[in-house]
Amino acid sequence: MGNRILVVEDNADNRILITDVLDSMNYEVIIATDGEEGIKKASAERPDLILMDISLPQIDGLTATRRIKAMPELQHIPIIALTAHAMVGDRERALEAGCDDYVSKPIDLRELTTKLTRYLQT
Secondary structure, X not given: OOOEEEEEOOOHHHHHHHHHHHHHOOOEEEEEOOHHHHHHHHHHHOOOEEEXXXXXXXXXXXXXXXXXXXXXXXXXXOEEEEEOOOOOOHHHHHHHOOOOEEEEOOOXXXXXXXXXXXXXXX
């Protein structure tokens, strides 16, 4: 297996799609279904990259990102925001929260692949 990617996504259909795509690219996928679980798995698993949905139950993706980036041992992990919120200012809010990049849903697989390659240097 290749790099380890934590997917923090509450929607089952989106999780299946993203997991299938990442599996086909030989990435190891770790799943979290809400922001709280995402923080815990980031700390326990130390993934190479995190795909973070913004609209999550418990703790939203921006808050989870801030908490992960506040931990010195995790702050180097690239976080790419995944969101259907493609309104003006959403990208800026994601970047301000500490996300390294942003991909809007529905996900453009070429865009996602390009960004994964950039951050994982695969």
